[in-house]
Amino acid sequence: MSVPIELNILRQQIDEIDSQLVELLARRAKITAEVGKYKSQVGLPIYVPEREAELIAKRRAEAEQQNVSPILIEDLLRRIIRESYHTQNVEYLCTNSQIKKIVVVGGAGALGRIFVDMFKRSGYSVQLLEQHDWPHADSILSDAGLVLVAVPIKLSESVICKLTCLPLDCVLVDITSTKQKPLAAMMAVHAGPVLGLHPMFGPDVPSLVKQIVVVCHGRHAEQYEWLLQQIRIWGGVLQQTTAKEHDDAMVFIQVMRHFCSFVFGSHLASENPNLQQLISLSSPIYRLELAMVGRLFAQDPALYADIIFDNEDSVALLTEFSVKFNQALALVENNNKGEFIKQFYKIGSWFGDYSKQCLISSRKLLLKADDDRSLSEDR
Amino acid sequence: MSVPIELNILRQQIDEIDSQLVELLARRAKITAEVGKYKSQVGLPIYVPEREAELIAKRRAEAEQQNVSPILIEDLLRRIIRESYHTQNVEYLCTNSQIKKIVVVGGAGALGRIFVDMFKRSGYSVQLLEQHDWPHADSILSDAGLVLVAVPIKLSESVICKLTCLPLDCVLVDITSTKQKPLAAMMAVHAGPVLGLHPMFGPDVPSLVKQIVVVCHGRHAEQYEWLLQQIRIWGGVLQQTTAKEHDDAMVFIQVMRHFCSFVFGSHLASENPNLQQLISLSSPIYRLELAMVGRLFAQDPALYADIIFDNEDSVALLTEFSVKFNQALALVENNNKGEFIKQFYKIGSWFGDYSKQCLISSRKLLLKADDDRSLSEDR
Numbered sequence: 001m002s003v004p005i006e007l008n009i010l011r012q013q014i015d016e017i018d019s020q021l022v023e024l025l026a027r028r029a030k031i032t033a034e035v036g037k038y039k040s041q042v043g044l045p046i047y048v049p050e051r052e053a054e055l056i057a058k059r060r061a062e063a064e065q066q067n068v069s070p071i072l073i074e075d076l077l078r079r080i081i082r083e084s085y086h087t088q089n090v091e092y093l094c095t096n097s098q099i100k101k102i103v104v105v106g107g108a109g110a111l112g113r114i115f116v117d118m119f120k121r122s123g124y125s126v127q128l129l130e131q132h133d134w135p136h137a138d139s140i141l142s143d144a145g146l147v148l149v150a151v152p153i154k155l156s157e158s159v160i161c162k163l164t165c166l167p168l169d170c171v172l173v174d175i176t177s178t179k180q181k182p183l184a185a186m187m188a189v190h191a192g193p194v195l196g197l198h199p200m201f202g203p204d205v206p207s208l209v210k211q212i213v214v215v216c217h218g219r220h221a222e223q224y225e226w227l228l229q230q231i232r233i234w235g236g237v238l239q240q241t242t243a244k245e246h247d248d249a250m251v252f253i254q255v256m257r258h259f260c261s262f263v264f265g266s267h268l269a270s271e272n273p274n275l276q277q278l279i280s281l282s283s284p285i286y287r288l289e290l291a292m293v294g295r296l297f298a299q300d301p302a303l304y305a306d307i308i309f310d311n312e313d314s315v316a317l318l319t320e321f322s323v324k325f326n327q328a329l330a331l332v333e334n335n336n337k338g339e340f341i342k343q344f345y346k347i348g349s350w351f352g353d354y355s356k357q358c359l360i361s362s363r364k365l366l367l368k369a370d371d372d373r374s375l376s377e378d379r
Numbered sequence: 380m381s382v383p384i385e386l387n388i389l390r391q392q393i394d395e396i397d398s399q400l401v402e403l404l405a406r407r408a409k410i411t412a413e414v415g416k417y418k419s420q421v422g423l424p425i426y427v428p429e430r431e432a433e434l435i436a437k438r439r440a441e442a443e444q445q446n447v448s449p450i451l452i453e454d455l456l457r458r459i460i461r462e463s464y465h466t467q468n469v470e471y472l473c474t475n476s477q478i479k480k481i482v483v484v485g486g487a488g489a490l491g492r493i494f495v496d497m498f499k500r501s502g503y504s505v506q507l508l509e510q511h512d513w514p515h516a517d518s519i520l521s522d523a524g525l526v527l528v529a530v531p532i533k534l535s536e537s538v539i540c541k542l543t544c545l546p547l548d549c550v551l552v553d554i555t556s557t558k559q560k561p562l563a564a565m566m567a568v569h570a571g572p573v574l575g576l577h578p579m580f581g582p583d584v585p586s587l588v589k590q591i592v593v594v595c596h597g598r599h600a601e602q603y604e605w606l607l608q609q610i611r612i613w614g615g616v617l618q619q620t621t622a623k624e625h626d627d628a629m630v631f632i633q634v635m636r637h638f639c640s641f642v643f644g645s646h647l648a649s650e651n652p653n654l655q656q657l658i659s660l661s662s663p664i665y666r667l668e669l670a671m672v673g674r675l676f677a678q679d680p681a682l683y684a685d686i687i688f689d690n691e692d693s694v695a696l697l698t699e700f701s702v703k704f705n706q707a708l709a710l711v712e713n714n715n716k717g718e719f720i721k722q723f724y725k726i727g728s729w730f731g732d733y734s735k736q737c738l739i740s741s742r743k744l745l746l747k748a749d750d751d752r753s754l755s756e757d758r
Contacts, residue, residue: 004421010414011430017407018438022452024403026445028396035389042383051390059397066405072462073401076455082746083451200662204742214660239659249657252647253665259707260639266722267703268631269729271696278628279733280618281593283579285671286632288744292668294737297727301720309716317650318708324646325704328638329697337688341680343645348676350648354658358673363583365667365744367461 025080032084043093046085047209047235055081085209085235092233094123096226099145105129105159110203111175112150118208118234134162141166146227149174149182153306160185168192171224175199177307178250179216179243187218194218195227196243199236209235216243251313258304259318261296268293284366404459411463422472425464426588426614434460464588464614471612473502475605478524484508484538489582490554491529497587497613513541520545525606528553528561532685539564547571550603554578556686557629558595558622566597573597574606575622578615588614595622630692637683638697640675647672663745 003011039046056077060070107116107128119126129140141147141163147170151159156176163186166172171193176182183196196216205211213236215228228238241249268275282290296304308314331340348355382390418425435456439449486495486507498505508519520526520542526549530538535555542565545551550572555561562575575595584590592615594607607617620628647654661669675683687693710719727734 006417007414007423010410010417013410014407014414015434015437017403017410018434018456019441021400021403021455022438022441022445022447024396024400025442025447025452025455028393029447031389031392031396035386035393038385038389044386055394055397058394059401062398062401063404066401068401068404068408069462069466072458073404075458076400076404077397079451079454079458083448087448200660200665202662202664206746212660212662241656241660245656246660249652249660252650252652252657253661253669256643256646257665257668259711260643262719262723262726263700263704263707264635264639265726265730266707267635267700269726270703271631271699272729273628273631275730275733277620277624278631281579281591281620281625281628282632283581283591285581286579286636288741289636289671290632291737291741292664292671294730294734295741296734297723297730298734298738301723301727304723305716305719309711309714309719315708315712318711320650321642321646322701322704322708324649325642325701328642328645329694329701332638332688332697333694335688337684340641340684340688344641344676344680344683347641347644347648348680350651351644351654351673351676354654355673355675355677358670359677362667362670362674367585 028080029084040091040093043233045233045235052081086206090121092122095230095233097123099124100143102126102146102148103129103141103144105147105149106151109150111199114203115148115150122230137162138165143167144170146171146173153177153310156182157185161189163189166190166192169223171195171227173197173227178311179246183216183218183243193220193223195224198246207235210237212237212239214246215240216246251311251317254307255311255314256317256321258296259308261293264293265297288366407459408463408466419470419472422612424612424614431460465585469500471501474609474612476502478503479522481505481525481527482508482520482523484526484528485530488529490578493582494527494529501609516541517544522546523549525550525552532556532689535561536564540568542568545569545571548602550574550606552576552606557690558625562595562597562622572599572602574603577625586614589616591616591618593625594619595625630690630696633686634690634693635696635700637675638687640672643672644676667745
C-alpha cells in the first residue's frame with residue numbers, strides 16, 4: 001500500500017526530530033562520562049538520589065508548561081539516567097588504599113566475578129582462590145587484608161571452616177544467600193573482623209547502581225566500614241538486618257515463590273495445554289505471570305534445589321501453604337463465594353496500602369511491557 | 380554538602396540538554412497529533428507495525444554511528460510512540476455510518492464505558508441500557524443495529540435471555556470473559572448475526588492500541604465484519620479462537636493464577652511476617668512477584684470470585700494442582716534433590732525456547748522496574 005503524500009511529509013518531520021534526539025543523547029553521554037570521571041577522582045558516589053529527584057522535578061515542570069506529559073518526560077529521563085549510571089564509570093575511588101590484597105574465594109564463579117571486577121576497577125590488588133589453589137592457600141591468604149567467600153551455598157560452610165590461618169586484622173566476608181550458618185562459621189573460625197553480606201541481585205546486573213546488598217554485622221564493624229563505603233560508591237543500597245531476620249524473610253521471599261513457580265510449571269507440563277495459544281490469548285498481566293514461571297526453567301536447577309532444600313524451615317512453611325491451598329479449594333468445591341470474599345478483604349487489609357501501590361506500580365510496568373510486546377512474540 | 384564548581388558546570392550542561400529534550404517532545408507531539416487527525420479523516424489504522432519497526436531501525440542505525448546504545452534509543456522511541464498512540468486520537472473513522480444506533484447493555488460499567496466512549500468517538504449514536512431501563516427495553520432496542528452486552532459474568536446469560544425481540548439484522552455481541560455459555564445463549568435468543576468477544580484488558584487501559592481482543596464467531600460473520608474492522612482502527616489486535624478453546628485456556632490463564640495469588644496472600648497474612656522488611660530485603664524480581672500477589676487484593680473480590688467459582692473446570696484443575704504441590708513437597712521432605720532436578724529439566728523442555736525468552740524479556744522489564752524503584756518504596 002502506498003503512503004499518501006500528506007502522511008509522508010509528516011513522517012519525514014517526525015524522522016528529523018527523532019534524529020535530533022539521537023544527537024542529543026550522544027552529547028549528553030559525553031557530558032555524563034565527564035561527570036563519572038570527575039566523581040571517581042574525588043570519590044563522590046555515582047547515585048545521588050537528591051540530584052536525580054531535582055533534575056526530574058525541573059523537567060516535569062517544563063513539560064507541563066509545554067503541554068508535554070510530565071510522566072512521559074520522567075520515564076524518558078529515568079531510562080536515560082539508568083544508561084548513564086551503567087556506562088559512565090570505568091573506575092571508582094578506592095576507599096582503603098592501605099589494604100595489601102583482597103582474596104576472593106570462588107572469584108571465578110558468576111557472582112564472585114562481579115566483585116573481583118568491581119574491586120579491580122577500584123584499584124585493589126585482587127587474587128582468586130579456586131578449588132585447585134587450596135594446596136597453596138596458606139601463602140595466598142598470608143597477606144590478605146580482606147577475604148571474600150563467594151562459593152555455592154552448599155559449599156559455603158565447609159570452605160569457611162578451612163580459613164583457619166587468616167591474619168588477625170584480615171576482614172572475613174561471605175556473600176552466601178543464607179546468613180545464620182555461614183556467619184556463625186566465620187565467627188568460629190576467625191577472631192578478627194567478620195561480616196555477612198547477601199547481594200540481592202543476579203550475575204547479570206549491568207552495574208551495582210541501586211542494587212540491594214543485605215548487611216549482617218559480625219564483629220569489629222569499624223574495621224570493615226571502608227568496605228561498606230566502597231559498596232555505596234559503587235552505587236549499592238545497603239540494608240542492615242540480623243542473620244536470623246534475614247533467613248526468616250528469605251523463606252518467604254525465595255523458597256515460597258520458587259517452589260510455587262516450580263509446581264505451576266510442573267502442573268502445566270502435565271496438563272499439556274497449547275502453550276502458544278495460551279500466550280496469544282493472554283493479556284499483558286497474564287503474559288507477565290506466565291513469564292515469571294517460565295523464566296525459572298531457563299536457569300540452573302541446582303541453584304534452586306539448594307535454595308529450597310537447604311532451608312530448614314522450607315518443609316514447615318510449604319506444608320502450611322498446602323493446608324491454606326486446600327482450605328481455599330474447599331470454598332470453591334462448596335461454592336462458598338461469601339467466605340472467599342470475606343477472606344479476600346481480610347487479606348487485603350493485611351497488605352494495607354501496599355496492595356494499592358502494587359496495583360499502580362505493576363500498571364506502569366505493564367504499560368512498559370506493552371511497548372514492545374516481546375513478552376508475547378517469538379523474536 | 381556543597382557541590383564542587385566543576386561538577387556544577389557539567390550539571391548545568393546536562394540540564395540544558397534535558398530542556399531541549401522537552402522542547403523536542405512538544406514539537407513531536409504537535410506533528411503526531413496532525414498524523415492522528417489525518418488518519419482519522421481517511422480511516423487509516425493508528426497502529427502500523429511496519430512503520431514503527433522501520434522508524435526504530437533507522438534510529439538504531441544512527442545511534443550506533445554516534446556511539447549511543449541502540450537499545451537505549453529503541454526504549455525511548457517505544458515509550459514516546461506509546462504516548463502518541465494514546466494521545467493522538469480524539470476521533471476515529473466510522474466503519475459503518477449506515478447503522479442507526481448502538482445499544483450497550485451495562486454501558487455504565489467499567490469496561491462497558493470504554494466501548495461506549497470508543498463508539499461515540501467514532502461517530503456512532505450510542506444508547507445505554509441499564510438495570511432501571513428494562514421496563515422500556517423494547518423501545519430502546521427496536522431500532523438497534525448493534526447490541527453489546529457488557530454486564531458482570533454472573534448476569535451475562537440471564538441478561539442475554541431477555542433480548543428476545545431484536546431486529547433480525549441487529550448484530551448481537553457480548554464481552555463476557557467466558558465464552559461458551561454466553562455465545563450459546565445469544566445463538567438461542569437471536570436468529571440474526573451473533574459474535575462473542577473477550578477484551579483481554581482491564582478498564583484502566585489508556586487506549587485500545589495493541590490490546591488483545593479474542594474473537595469467537597457465532598453466525599453471519601459478514602454482517603459484523605465492520606465491527607471487527609472498527610476495533611482494528613482503534614488499534615486492537617484480534618485473536619480468533621473457538622469458544623471451547625477460549626474457555627479451556629482461561630482456566631489456566633485466569634483461574635489458576637488468581638487462585639494461587641489468593642492462597643499466597645492468605646498464607647502470608649496468616650504467617651504474618653514483617654511486610655515492610657520483606658520488601659526492603661527483596662531484589663527486583665521478588666518485589667515484582669510480591670507485587671503481582673499484592674495487586675490482586677486492591678481489586679474487586681466479587682470479580683475474582685466469579686472468575687474462579689463460575690468456571691466448571693476450576694475444581695478439577697485446582698485439585699490436580701494440589702496433587703502436584705504435595706508430590707513436590709514430598710521431594711523436599713525426603714531430601715530428594717536428584718528427582719527435583721530431573722523434573723526441573725523435564726518441565727524446562729516442555730516450556731522449550733519460551734523459558735529463555737521469558738528470562739530475557741523479564742530481565743529487560745526488571746531493569747525498567749529498577750529505574751524508579753516505585754515497587755519498593757512508599758511514595
